[in-house]
Amino acid sequence: MNLIQTARKTISEDRKYYRRKGRSQTVKSTVKSLVHWLNPNLKNPVFIVGSPRSGTTFLGRCLETLPEFSYHFEPVATKAAAKHVYKGEWSAGKARFFYQQAYASLMRLHFDGDLRFAEKTPRNCFLVDFLADTFPGARFIHIIRDGRDVALSYSKKPWLQAAQAPSQKIEPGGYPYGPFARFWVEAERVQEFETTSDIHRCIWAWRRFTEAVLMGGVQSSQESYLELRYEDLVSSPRLSSERLLDFLNIENVRSRLQFKTATASANPQLIGQWRNELTADQLSQIESEAGELLNQLGYVK
Secondary structure (H helix, E strand, O other), X not given: OOHHHHHHHHHXXXXXXXXOOOOOOOHHXXXXXXXHHHOOOOOXXXXXXXXXXXXXXXXXXXXXXXXXXXXXXXXXHXXXXXXXXXXXXXXXXXXXXXXXXXXXXXXXXXXXXXXXXXXXXXXXXXXXXXXXXXXXXXXXXXXXOOHHHHHHHHHOOOOOOHHHHHHOOEOXXXXXXXXXXXXXXXXXXXXXXXXXXXXXXXXXXXXXXXXXXXXXXXXXXXXXXXXXXXXXXXXXXXXXXXXXXXXXXXXXXXXXHHHHHHHOOOOHHHOOOHXXXXXXXXXXXXXXHHHHHHHHOOOOO
């Protein structure tokens, strides 16, 4: 992990995606920004977690409309660091220091250190307990989507496609595009992962990411953990928004309205696409790999 290159990429990507708040600049607010530039607020941060293609990006875009938050889209530095933390290649102290400094630096970058930090990175699914220990008071929003729709959507992206193996493209987190095993693939199944079908790899990913959060200790805390179904967000955006805003202790009326307006744009056509596009053979592979979890979550009745 080249720290200088990673830092540059992190800054470049964050500037590309970050949505500035457009706050008025008074003498008082400027002084406050400078004070918090030195000591960014990392109390009670919010982490959106969930499998890729589960709605994490959509939910993150909704969250960034809230003026209370400094929201960041998949910070490159911590995304790349996830495998080192998960595999125990870094000491606990080094990992905590790295994540604290990385997040603080992102807030300094935009002079939003007085706000509440929030980010979304699917790989954080495997680090929920570490993040909870590193950031006391952290809140985790776990968005879950039907694994069949996730696998279908994921398979249309280049990241795990076998056809991408010769492309030599590298995603921001450091892995090459293609069927190559990521850190979360079970060691004894690496060869299977790299030689199976695209749809199988994608449902495999959904199972691993989703199970990782459900097995984390933070799941048992009502104060720290909120589970949200993508299907509920689409069918009942107002109710889902109320739950989430209450969970985050957002009381400002204008903020709540902005968030509800954002969630109302969820696309209902994304629900149940698997019924028309997946073949019987693909559904069989999905059932074999993740049928138990789909049943557990009520997606197969």
